[in-house]
Amino acid sequence: MNKSMPQLTYLEAIRQGIWEEMERDTSVFLLGEDIGSYGGAFKVTSGMLEKFGEDRVIDTPISESAIVGAAVGAALMGMRPVAEMQFMDFVSCGLDQIVNMAAKIHYRWGAAVPIVVRGPSGAGVHGGPFHSQSNEMWFVHVPGLKVVAPATAYDAKGLIKASIRDNNPVIFYEHKYLYRRTREEVPDEDFIVPLGKAAVRRKGTDIAVITYGAMVWTALEAAELLAGEGISLEVVDLRTLLPYDEQCILASARKCSKVILLHEDTRVGGLGGELAAVIAEKAFEDLDGPIVRVTAPDTPVPFSPPLEEYFLPNVQKIADAARQLAAY
């Protein structure tokens, strides 16, 4: 192991990943709101204007559609733009450029659109209905996009670097709850985590908990709790939501014979429903119980702490679902 391996937060790991890619490849540049001298609302791009100059760290007007559209135009000219959404909630204002322009160009006429649209998503910080959403499924339903959602600092760095190098439009979900709360040793060197590959975070035998983003950590806590009760959870971190790692998902489902699909996103139309269908289609005969979803309810993300706490899946909700499922 690299003796100089430093501890990085999830946020610092993303910054380092972008920084390294900008040093490595002059076609990489950044655009977004308040990303230059201010360094971004969460400071992900802090120091980049000073290091790379204003041609490569471009502050824009408040125009999400023009930010994404301009990223597409620059990508068609051979660049690799990384566009920041100040909060992923605001990606709705750039939705059309992502789903109709960026996602379909390669299919329609063969030009590559290597853009990354990245930003903070998720709840747990009392951000209210417009600074807390998990809207990744808007994009998982769009052929031509890739959707990435890291859970660890190591993956955050490796996945942002892989996303920047990818020749397709990548929507990169950074979980804001994890920005400064999770840290680990991250190699201060060039590495990528490939898109489309899940990771088994904890091996188990009784129930496979398949999840992503901040919920990976909640699932790991639940696994620790339930281990004391003799229920062994396997925790799968999807890392990439589109294309998802079907092989890994099915392997865990078959091995454990019971599955919980866990996400912070709301229930109807969430990724859990899609994965339940895949597991039912391809691993039905290996199942010993119903496929269970633990998700947020179908409401906007509420603001007041008791409401938000009720909204979010937590260790208790996972443990309750796992105990019921274990009884089958």
Add this chain to the structure above:
Amino acid sequence: MTSAPDTQTLERMLYYLKLTREAETRIEQVLYRQGKIVGGVYVGRGQEAIGVGSAIQLLDGDVVLPSHRDFSSFLIRGFSLREIFCNWMARSNGPTRGRDNTLHIGNLKLGVIPIISHLGDTCPVACGVGVVLKQRKNGNVALVHFGEGTTSRGDVHEAMNMAAVMKLPVVFICNNNAYAYSTPTDKQYAVKDLAVRGAAYGMPGVKVDGNDVMAVHSTVEKAIRRARSGSGPGFIECKTFRMTGHSAHDAAEYVPEKLFAQWKKKDPIARLEKVLLAGKILDRKQIDHLDGEIRKQVDDAVAYAEASPFPKGADAREGVYCDDECWWRSAPRSE
């Protein structure tokens, strides 16, 4: 200060005006009615001077993002008539291999980025092109065309503002053809001339007779020169008229007949012909010969497209992603 187009440019402009008219007439009034072109059919009859007068002056490295009514821009930038007809007729050897229709055809080597049906979306894309062109400092520009109806969309506002703030070499050209589908201009915007909006964004905004190809040429030339020199974007409102329905299935009964009659007198092709005849640059016989040559070229392209194969159905699954074994690098397959 602008220079009048030289005689060679005038002749080229007449050729592209006439070729565009003939090709689109064939598409709308023959092939569509015969059922040989399926889906939507949108043409720019009567407003050909805008695409011709602008694209004719582009240089290598410039980029054009035409509207669906700028057929000529594609020809002038180097698309062949044959490949354009293959696309209209959904063949495997068209530029989209049957994946998208009409003029949704792009080619980065030719500097052409096509629209999507969400008109106005190409305006922000033109800004991104402009960001790169500006940094490369070769004096290249991007031209983006859109209709007056499209100016009501937020993307146009975001793009014009961004281009002005960043001083991008982008020329915004509004083909104001008086109707957005069935909606007349007084239900689309509340100013007399859209050109005034240029000032609101901090860029020159000018209006021009969009049916006068020489006027379009000189007006666009000024904006292009300004953009090439690093002085930023411009906005040009070309006043014209859509001499058809919105699409081939639209009889345009909502348009008063007298408007068609009035605008027929301003036909851009007849006007340029008159100039060339009066200046003794071409005589009637030469023009008749040109018309004959153009018909032959269109005949050839139609025959070529009709003889071309349709794509293989299962290829619908290919090329969603750009990966190492990119499907677009393989030859097109057909049924």
